[in-house]
Amino acid sequence: MRILLLTLLILLAVTCTVSCTGQPSRKQLTVAVISGAEGEALKQAARDYEAHTGTHIEIAEFPYANLFEKELIDLKSHTGAYDLIMLDDPWFPRFANENVLTELTSLLQKRGQSGPDSDFIEASLNVCRHPFQTGALYALPYVGNSQLFFYRKDLFEKYSLKAPATWDDVLAAVKTIHEKETKGANGSKVYGYVMRAAQGNAAVADFMPIFWAFGGEMFDANGKPAVNSPEGIAALEFMVELGKYSPPGYASFNADEVGAHLLQGTAAMSINWPVWISPFSDPSRSKVVGRMEFTTLPGAKKPGQAEIGNWLIAIPRYSKNAEAAMDFLLWTTAPEQMKVSTRRGNPPTRRSLFKDAELVAKNPAYPAQLRSLESSRPRPRTPYWNEIENAFGIFLSKANSGELSPAEAMNQANAEIEKILQRAK
């Protein structure tokens, strides 16, 4: 008995020292950020805010692979360790569905605002609402990423090719460049196309714009998975066809490999994200300075639509400093501060900034980015997106590596997605 008491005493002593030293001082906020360009801007904004207001901001930084799990574990266990979190928009339905975020409109009303101001781009605000588009506001959009179509305008001019407005135009141009550019920028062959077809996020992101343009829908009107529709299979057949003109091994490519091929001038076209725009004007990284053009995504049966990939900022439900957090959130997403963030490389989520003459002069792709973002589409809004994306990506990758035919891949993917939804019921 005495031993037991002693053990308990020791444990008590240990927990006491831990919790006593962890006591926060009065004005302090903790922010979970993504490591990399997007988080870097927010970190610097936090320093500026600190200098401005005296509120100390603690930064917890995680790589993309860990951020989701760290945040969800903390939020679900109600510790209130974070006052603000950065979220990738496809994660948002999961967080909102778990009911672990603070509804923002009431906080806005306390400050005399009826809702988020109308300068925010509609498509960006839509992914901050639960349910999608119509529901309550649980986050504000911070980084306005959406996909763009990258193509080598010098090669298009050289072979007098039509600007890539449809996927048919793309395939025709891909074939021409593939045949004729056997000795490219550095003496090696130029592949017509390059894409990310590694399983998971990568393959799905590079496939969705083709899938949508061909008329594919992941879920039918009744919410049943429908990726193996004739349109869906045709879209995957088209992706595999493009793959014939892509560098060998593309079925395992991720962003870095695609970026390397484009920057080295060994591939002519790709779907890519705005973060890859600026490296093309840097001669130390790019062999094709001034030769890359950025435009909206090609269409087919339907007009082209980019996948939206915004970074959002939300306040966890169990934050003990929700009002102070809201103050920082509004400060950092206000036009002046977001303009500072664009100088740190992040696309804005405000129309006024995309149209700001000074910024457009520095970022010639802004008009295309704005068009792309305004017409963008989110990934299907479901709390089970991570699981669905994983299964879907595996089969897309299998079709691209030649392990399965496009029809087989889509049939199997559909069955797996069906299973995931069944389980969720």
Next chain:
Amino acid sequence: MPRSRRFFNAQNKRELLLPTLFLAPALAVLLALSIYPLIYSVTISLQQESAAGITWGVGNFTRLFSDNFFWTAMGHTFVYAAAALTCEFLLGLGLALLLNNQSRGRGFFRASLLVPMMLPTVVVGVVWRLMLNPNFGAVNGTFKQLGIDTESLTWTASPKLAMLSVIAVDVWQWTPFVFLVLLAGLQAIPQEPYEAALIDGSSRWQTFWHVTLPLLKPSILIVLLLRTMDLLRVFDQIFILTEGGPGFATETISLYIYRAAFRFFDFGYAAAMSFVLLALTNIISATYIRLLQGRNA
């Protein structure tokens, strides 16, 4: 009964106090970091979360039977473990026999063979991923210099070559360990049995089969046990080299468990799969011990 009464008498109590005091912190740490999580993982493996709430039962275990991903990943794990273990064991044994008798330069060889083993697996993964890159990598670069067509050698990106690639990397990294343990075992065998075998006129093969191998059994057992357990739970190199791809071609059970837990946030199902893996590892280990030690023990 009298014995236990004596055990708890006053004097004994006093004598027991000090050792207990010293043991308490270690026990507390063990309880907090090992026993508690174990019990917790058993409980969550029996819980299933859905929109309707949490249900208790063996649902996570029955779900395993209808999960194609689980069975495919299990299959990959066993192919990976069997292939890597066979190569590592044969190569390691060969190297150990080769270097056992050679006295000159042994130190040098031994040291240089150990380098891969000393590297963190994550570093090994990154280095090999770069070397196996089909377009810019050193492996295909070398082949190109030798005039070999590398167009179809897409290593980690081809469903046929990817498994081979990840196995090769493991063999590269862990053969030295097998070699080291077996060499130590060989050095510990006394000279007398060999002299006796020589006098009896045994051939080199017979000596190896009837003298060396039986006396090396304890070292072989250790090596097989440790490597099997490591191979069955392999995670880091594959995660870095292929992340389970292309498609699902190199997804092992640990990767799938990781995904279920931290990407899909289904800790119950991940715990259930972990227990199945634990059970299989135990069965295999017990089989080894019985096969290799059975007659002696």
